[in-house]
Amino acid sequence: MVKLRLKRCGRKQAIYRIVAIDVRSRREGRDLQKVGFYDPIQNQTYLNVPAILYFLENGAQPTVTVHEILRKAELFKFKEVSSS
Numbered sequence: 001m002v003k004l005r006l007k008r009c010g011r012k013q014a015i016y017r018i019v020a021i022d023v024r025s026r027r028e029g030r031d032l033q034k035v036g037f038y039d040p041i042q043n044q045t046y047l048n049v050p051a052i053l054y055f056l057e058n059g060a061q062p063t064v065t066v067h068e069i070l071r072k073a074e075l076f077k078f079k080e081v082s083s084s
Helices: 049-057 063-074 076-081
Strands: 002-009 015-024 032-037 044-047
Touching: 002 049, 015 049, 044 063, 044 076, 049 063, 049 076, 063 076
Parallel strands: none
Antiparallel strands: 002 015, 015 032, 032 044
C-alpha cells in the first residue's frame, strides 16, 4: 500500500518533502516519488498536483498531516472536478 506522507529534511530547521512511499518503509526510507514540499516555518507549500492526483486515484492514502495540507491547498476540489 502506498501512502502520501512527510519526509523530514534539514537538521536545524524542520523542512519536509511530501512523498509517495510504501507503508513498510521508514520515514527517511526510499520514496517512490517526490510530489511536494512543505516548510512550516515560512508557511510555504509546493505541490505537484498531477502526480498527487495520480497517486490518490490509484489508491494512495494521505496521512492526517498531508491530508490537511492538501485540504488547505483546495486540492480535493480538483479531484472532484476530474472525477466527474
